[in-house]
Amino acid sequence: MHDHSGGTAPMTITRLHTDATRYRAFARAQARRARRLPRDVVTQRVEEAFRDLCRALQPTLSLEVGAHEAGFSRWLKQEVTDARCVAFEANPYVHEKYDSALAGTGVEYHQLAVSDVDGTVELGIPRQLHNTRRGRRFRKLRTSRMASLSTHRYATLTETVPVRSVQLDDFVRVTDDDVVVAWIDVEGASRSVLVSGTEVLSRASVVYIEVENEQVWDGQWLDIDVARFLGECGLVPVLRDVQRRHQYNVVFAAADLADHPMITRLRDEVYR
Structure with missing residues (x-):
């Protein structure tokens, strides 16, 4: 697989893949294939496919936003020792x-x-959630994965803490020689993250991101909004899993990589 190192996609490709109807068609078609498998199996396969792509690309820069224990960054640093993992x-x-x-x-x-x-x-940091379907309350630890810059609609108790924020384009600088990959899991705050990194993401080869197709966080971007923005950065959807009824992960690839035989093979292996 050749390295992708920047530049935006031709406008015709961008328009094709930012169109909401076409994105929904992609999401529904891949969801039908994904639902033939147990959720944990397809989620694991999509993650492994993304890691296979990263291994093949040999990135110079990886970004993990909403890192928690930074599992992706630790893995990539072991696989590509020269990469800068942030x-x-x-x-x-x-x-x-x-x-x-x-x-x-x-x-x-x-x-x-x-x-x-x-x-x-x-x-x-949501500390207590009310499940509207089952009428039950769930307590969450301060160290759960649910902290967000957005407000959870079903949180009945939220702890708020001030934190320092940076814009992605200001924090990291990329060159034409960089090969960039990104893992983003930010619990409903994708808009804030993505718009802060237009330049960096326009040079990304592959991006793995968690999305939702219904509003769980106030003011959040839904899956089609994320797809529209990443399309403007020259990225198109190639894989997805099924986590919950409203939530899933998507792998986006640079337009000049999207039809690469390796991605076609990985897609077949994910859903077989």
């Missing part, structure tokens, strides 16, 4: 829990939010 975890309790374990791994593990704000933002 992981962002906004939740101070999570960062404190894993910071010492990440020391010496070569991963840059930052206790920072990524958003369109350069300064201080309020991070919400």
